[in-house]
Amino acid sequence: MDNMQLYVAQAVATCFDNDNDAFIPELWAEAGLAILEENMVAASMVHRDFQNRISNFGDIVNTRRPGEFKINRKTDSDTLTQQDAVATNVQVPLDQWFYTSFTIKDGEASYSFQDLVSQYLLPGMQSIARGIDRAVVGRMGHAFLTNKVGKLEGLTAATSHDDVLDARETLNINKAYPNNRNLILHPRAETSLLKNEMFIKADERGDGGEALENARLGRILGFDTFMGQNTPGLNLNLDTVAGTVTNAAAAGTTGSQTVSISGHEVVAGEYCVVEGDHQPTYATASTASTNTTAVTLSDALKYATEAGAVITVYTACAVDGGYAAGYSKAITLDGYTTGKAPQVGQLISFNTGASRRTYTVIEATDSGSSCTVVLDRPLEVALSNDDAAFPGPAGSLNPAFHRDSFALVTRPLALPNERMGAMSAVAAYNDVAMRVTMQYSINAGGTIVNLDILGGTAVLDTNLG
Structure with missing residues (x-):
């Protein structure tokens, strides 16, 4: 080298x-x-x-x-106004x-x-x-979820072109520089894009057939695109219960929604995904006593949902032991259904309200009645024994980003x-x-x-x- x-x-x-x-x-x-x-x-x-x-x-x-300079104009008689090249300091712990x-x-x-x-x-x-x-x-x-586009488990060959364009539009509106943009795809997401002929046909890409021959997407719609086997995402053996939403709801709907979830009391913090909306939302409140009859979600609906739409609840498990803020090694969890422990690539959140923090599991070991998980970064907030842990929903999170969005x-x-x-x-x-x-x-x-x-x-x- x-x-x-x-x-x-x-x-x-x-x-x-x-x-x-x-x-x-x-x-x-x-x-x-x-x-x-x-x-x-x-x-x-x-x-x-x-x-x-x-x-x-x-x-x-x-x-x-890096900061930004302001736009100035002058005439022949004006004195130039100097601007400082201001860059915001970001502290990074070597943890x-x-x-x-x-x-x-x-x-x-x-x-x-x-x-x-x-x-x-x-x-x-x-x-x-x-x-x-x-x-x-x-x-x-999870750091860029406020700018999310598309739907969980909704990236298909038919939607892939629009989904990438929506990601491009979001970065354009947010004034991300057009160069050094990257898109990292979960293997299933990459397959969906490769099934879209628009991304691989030589006469439309002008690459002489390289994308088709090597199953390599390369540069598409302004993104340098790569498949990343470590991209967060999963869809098997998740600990869930399902119910239905009683009424249809328009995009933008907030507040309590009437639901029918039998045999499970939804607790604040549990991830709840509504069919048709398919966003990584979680419950902030519920009406429940053995069964759950109403749920309030963390975000407004991004898409309209129908009456009778399935609502999938990803059930909470529990922290086994106490862990101080800054703890960086494996955390033990229990209280989940056997065989359905949190997995590598799955989101997991702790606490509610202002102290809620979300992580991604980067290593996991399941021993049956308990498991250990290693998180993408050390704990930001301390955990106590039997605190609730909230495993995240099915689907993949495929980051589209500019190089300057994140630092190693x-x-x-x-x-x-x-x-x-x-x-x-x-x-x-x-x-x-x-x-x-x-x-x-x-x-x-x-x-x-x-x-x-x-x-x-x-x-x-x-x-x-």
Whole structure:
């Protein structure tokens, strides 16, 4: 890779792909960053902020959101009025520490560097890339919901052209710059666009058939378009109950709606999606006693709904244990229907009112009666035992955004004391820094390798996504 920068290291050696002496952290750091760059989708499309300044977990760094100049006019007799180039400071906590750690056993120590890359470094860096990408695209998925277009589970071949145009119109109205616009599609959403001949016919695209041959959408309607396997979205094994809305309602309707939901008391905070509207709304109030007879939704209806329309309620589960604000590791949940635990790619919200916060699940492990979830960012508000957790609705959230709407900030980590027997190096490429640390373990019977990246994410401008 060109312009790879090795910032700090403790050992210098020459090594070739087929050498047996392959435990050189500088090589692992450089090769790891190359793999990382190849496997990140969303994280490669946002603003990146990097400085060669050693930082620690929890440090606050500052990035900038560019401002705008005002329009002025003058005549021959006027004196020019100077404007300051103002940029808004945005504080970003370095609260995302992604790592992978593994042991290369003594019997594998004779492998060449290239073999070790394939067996260990490649899957290790892919897991870090997956974590970073999910954190970025997961946060974007809910950060820009105020500008949402289309319907959940409603993106089809027939609607895809209009949906992309609506996203374009929204960004145009919000004065997003026409260049550096991206669209990241969930695999099902990409399939819907590929089924629309308007996006793949060579005579309409003028690309010589490349879109059809490679199933690659490329640039469409002003967006550089990519399929992202980590884009939030799911539609199977969700914990739901269904009922009906009694009366038809026009677009823009607010307030309480009469419903019939048997055997479930809707609680404030639960996601409720009405057929025909298909927006990620949630209940702010309800009338319920065993059955639910009325629900008030968080947003006005975006589209008209019919009498008897199905309303799907995504039932709440519960937090198991207490977690402080800033907690960044796995959170345990229980109280859901067996086999229907919150999943990777699903929205999940906690609390109600002003303290409500929404996240995307980026990793999940279901053990039957309980599960653990890792969120797209650390908790912003503390959670107590048995607090309600509100899993989000089915459907995919496909971010359409300008590069300056979102930031990924990384900083290099400090090297450990070499007198403790650890070999370590930090390398940086394309505004991302990674540390590799190696140390032999007698107990493990091999060399422990740790790969880690310290960073943080921030929404810079909600008008640009």
